[in-house]
Amino acid sequence: MKTLYIEARSKKQIPLNNLGRIKEKKIGLISTIQHLSQLPRVKAELENQGKKVFLAKGILTKYKGQILGCDVSAGLKIADKVRAFLYLGTGEFHPLALALKIKTEKPIYLLSPNGRLELFPQKKVEKFFKQKKAAYLHFLHENRIGIIVSIKPGQENLKTALFVKEKLQRKGKKAFIFLCDAIPFDELENFKCNVWINTACPGLQFEKNFLNVADISDFLNS
Known part of the structure; x- marks a missing residue:
């Protein structure tokens, strides 16, 4: 049986008013397929704040900045260039997958669809x-x-x-x-x-x- 895979993109505009709380100047942007359409807005806002933003295409993914639970190489490819990561999405599954792969304890910020910004806890990695x-x-x-x-x-x-x-x-x-x-x-x-x-x-x-x-x-x- 053939399977048809359809991208499901969220149309919700993520509030960006909390991005100013990110102090690092070099940011790596990552997200899942649902929120990829928001990356250009987020990138532009961060750049307006004087930050340098990096995105890369993963090994198994189709778009720049896109990560999967089994492929966070979009983040790994820019890990040496950034001082922190910003993940657009919900849950801790994908940020944890990235945190386990990067060799240094670089901050990973989580920006939820409702605009809430929080820092991924390092204790999750230790656990x-x-x-x-x-x-x-x-x-x-x-x-x-x-x-x-x-x-x-x-x-x-x-x-x-x-x-x-x-x-x-x-x-x-x-x-x-x-x-x-x-x-x-x-x-x-x-x-x-x-x-x-x-x-x-x-x-x-x-x-x-x-x-x-x-x-x-x-x-x-x-």
């Missing part, structure tokens, strides 16, 4: 790394490992899953591959796997006891 460390230690001691494979276009990595399964079995672990479209987190509790290796969307790493393949690469190659 995630603690969660990741706990999941990895759990993985080392767990014997039964589940491997998630998505059948969604662009996310299917069965070949990688089979490779991981073989490696884990050689190291004495029991590995099971689960193929699915939407990930049924509630149903996963029915299986006796307390740690899950994700080969689908990298954003699943934010779920408890989920690890991406890259997180266990040292173990697989040891």
Whole structure:
């Protein structure tokens, strides 16, 4: 069955009266597809305030400034040029994905559709790394490992899953591959796997006891 993907753009004009609270002079602009139409307005306003604004196109994205949960390279490409980032949108999923990738603790400002401006809390990053460390230690001691494979276009990595399964079995672990479209987190509790290796969307790493393949690469190659 063919799938038609349609961009859903918000027509709401985001209030910009709080942008003056940003003190940094070099700003990287990022957003999701819903609010990309607002980027030119925001860029112009920041430049009117004497700031230099940077945008870049990501690896998997179509537009400058656009980021995905699995591709924040639009931000990474300009990380060395900016002193702070400004994210247009809601929630902390995308800003957290960027914060985990940039090597320095550069401020990430969040501008919501209602014009509210706030600073993304660094403690969220610290909490995630603690969660990741706990999941990895759990993985080392767990014997039964589940491997998630998505059948969604662009996310299917069965070949990688089979490779991981073989490696884990050689190291004495029991590995099971689960193929699915939407990930049924509630149903996963029915299986006796307390740690899950994700080969689908990298954003699943934010779920408890989920690890991406890259997180266990040292173990697989040891």
